[in-house]
Amino acid sequence: MPYSPRDVEGMLRIKLNMVIENADHKWFKLELNGLPPIHTKLPNHREDIRDQLESKIHKQLRIRKMFFRGLMDCTKNRADYEEQIRRDPYPPFDILIV
Numbered sequence: 001m002p003y004s005p006r007d008v009e010g011m012l013r014i015k016l017n018m019v020i021e022n023a024d025h026k027w028f029k030l031e032l033n034g035l036p037p038i039h040t041k042l043p044n045h046r047e048d049i050r051d052q053l054e055s056k057i058h059k060q061l062r063i064r065k066m067f068f069r070g071l072m073d074c075t076k077n078r079a080d081y082e083e084q085i086r087r088d089p090y091p092p093f094d095i096l097i098v
């Protein structure tokens with residue numbers, strides 16, 4: 001089931017406590033002690049986020065698809081997210097995500 005950009009934005013802002021770095025292009029940023037900053041971008045359109053874009057978002061968040069869906073479906077929280085990216089970021093932080 002695809003998610004709306006509004007629902008994903010809510011998860012990023014409320015659950016992960018990400019801040020909007022650039023409102024015009026909806027860039028979000030999260031800084032955690034000891035880790036490089038985490039950035040992701042959301043579309044400005046209102047259409048549901050399809051698989052290809054969802055894949056980019058969860059990779060930018062350094063988590064796998066099922067973990068992303070757990071965040072969206074409220075079975076995972078910020079503590080789970082922090083633990084996951086410290087223990088097993090995917091892709092690892094040494095791989096640049098564009």
